Every structure is written in C-alpha cells, then in structure tokens.
Amino acid sequence: MIRNALIRPLMALSLCLMAASACAGMAPDELVKNTSEEVLGIVRSDPDIAAGNTSKVIDIVEAKVLSHFDFARMTRLAVGKNWRNASDPQREALTNSFRTLLVRTYAVALAQFRDRTVEYRPLDQAPSGPDVMVHTTVATPQGKPINMDYRMGAVGEDWKVYDVLVDGVSLVINYRSLFDSTVAEKGIDGLVAMLEEKNAAARAGATQ
Numbered sequence: 001m002i003r004n005a006l007i008r009p010l011m012a013l014s015l016c017l018m019a020a021s022a023c024a025g026m027a028p029d030e031l032v033k034n035t036s037e038e039v040l041g042i043v044r045s046d047p048d049i050a051a052g053n054t055s056k057v058i059d060i061v062e063a064k065v066l067s068h069f070d071f072a073r074m075t076r077l078a079v080g081k082n083w084r085n086a087s088d089p090q091r092e093a094l095t096n097s098f099r100t101l102l103v104r105t106y107a108v109a110l111a112q113f114r115d116r117t118v119e120y121r122p123l124d125q126a127p128s129g130p131d132v133m134v135h136t137t138v139a140t141p142q143g144k145p146i147n148m149d150y151r152m153g154a155v156g157e158d159w160k161v162y163d164v165l166v167d168g169v170s171l172v173i174n175y176r177s178l179f180d181s182t183v184a185e186k187g188i189d190g191l192v193a194m195l196e197e198k199n200a201a202a203r204a205g206a207t208q
Contacts (some may be wrong), residue, residue: 018135028127028134028152028159031068033120039064040116057107070153070160071099077163077172079191082183090188097195104202119145130154 039060043049048056073096076083086094119137134150151163164171180190 012134026159027118027123028132028150029123032158042114058103058133059181061103064130066099066103068160070155070162071095073153073160073162074098074102074172077174079179080176080185081190082180082191086188090192093192094188098197099204102197104199114187116140126162127154132159173195 016025042060043057046056056102061208075091075098077083077171078098079086079094083091115192117139121135121137123134131151131153134152136150137148138146138148140146147165147167149165149168150161151165152161179191181192
C-alpha cells in the first residue's frame with residue numbers, strides 16, 4: 001500500500017503533467033513533456049497558491065487538467081467487478097463523486113510541487129494501438145527518485161490518462177480494495193455515500 005503522504009502529491013503531479021488545452025493530436029510523451037512546466041510554473045509563481053489558497057488550485061485543475069483524464073474509465077476500473085451490478089444512475093453518481101474526490105485531493109497536494117523536477121523518458125516505440133504507457137521520474141527531497149508511469153488511452157485525436165502507477169503501484173487498483181470492501185458491506189449506494197461523505201468533509205475543511 002502506498003503511503004498517503006506520498007501518493008497524494010505524486011498523483012497531483014500526474015494532473016499537472018497532463019494540463020494544457022492545445023494538445024490535440026500530440027504524441028503522449030510529448031504531451032507530458034511539453035505541458036508540465038506550464039502548470040508547475042503557475043504553482044511556483046502564484047502567491048495565492050503559495051499562501052495556501054486551495055480554491056484557486058481547484059480552479060486551475062478544473063480549467064487546465066480535467067479534459068485530459070478519462071474519469072469514467074478510471075471509475076469503472078476502480079470499482080472493478082461491482083461496476084456491472086451498478087445501475088446507470090449509480091454509475092453516474094460514482095463517476096461524479098470519484099472525480100470530485102480526486103480533484104480535491106490533487107488540488108490540495110498540487111501546491112507542494114514548487115521545487116520538484118521531472119525527468120521525461122521518450123516512448124520505447126511509437127504508439128501502435130489504443131493504449132500506451134508514458135514513463136517519468138520525479139525527484140524527491142529524500143534523494144531517491146520516484147518512478148511515475150501513465151496509462152493513457154486514445155480518444156479520438158487525443159490521449160487521456162486512465163491510470164497512474166507510482167513505483168509500479170496502480171492508482172485504480174489502490175482504490176479498488178477500498179471500494180470492494182465498502183460495496184461488500186454497504187452495497188453500491190453505500191460506496192456512493194462514502195465518497196460523498198469524504199467530499200463533504202473536504203469542503204467543510206476548506207471553509208474552516
């Protein structure tokens with residue numbers, strides 16, 4: 001299990017790396033390399049973010065990042081086998097709540113990346129199918145770099161992230177164990193309620 005203190009800021013960086021609106025048709029590794037510094041530059045230079053303005057970080061995430069993540073696919077993978085038992089309204093509620101959870105988690109952690117550097121590795125070969133893995137390495141204050149890999153799928157002319165691996169550990173698989181146990185105990189509606197409770201707690205904390 002990845003420590004929360006590590007996975008949250010690293011997942012935030014995964015959002016940074018996919019940000020920018022002018023990326024249609026760009027190769028996935030080029031997208032990662034060419035767009036990361038734009039968002040990291042905002043984080044480093046914005047005084048409100050430096051002062052802890054979470055709402056402003058959320059605005060940046062929503063404006064520049066969300067279109068580059070396939071949250072529907074991420075939710076389906078995280079829910080796993082229980083997805084087929086969910087009704088269409090339940091699936092929509094799960095996707096919306098999971099999206100909100102991820103965005104708020106990433107936004108809070110995003111401001112921590114003012115001094116991080118990223119090494120980008122080119123693809124081993126040109127994409128030959130609808131899925132590809134992009135590899136990066138993130139420097140850490142502890143000195144040991146962290147490997148971050150992005151599973152991306154082709155959606156029209158764009159590439160969208162549907163999973164992130166931190167030192168080989170999958171984000172969606174990491175959530176799946178929690179989701180499985182919640183569904184086993186409380187059902188699909190219980191999982192929706194759990195996600196909504198987490199989001200409500202995060203909103204309440206942000207207003208205090």
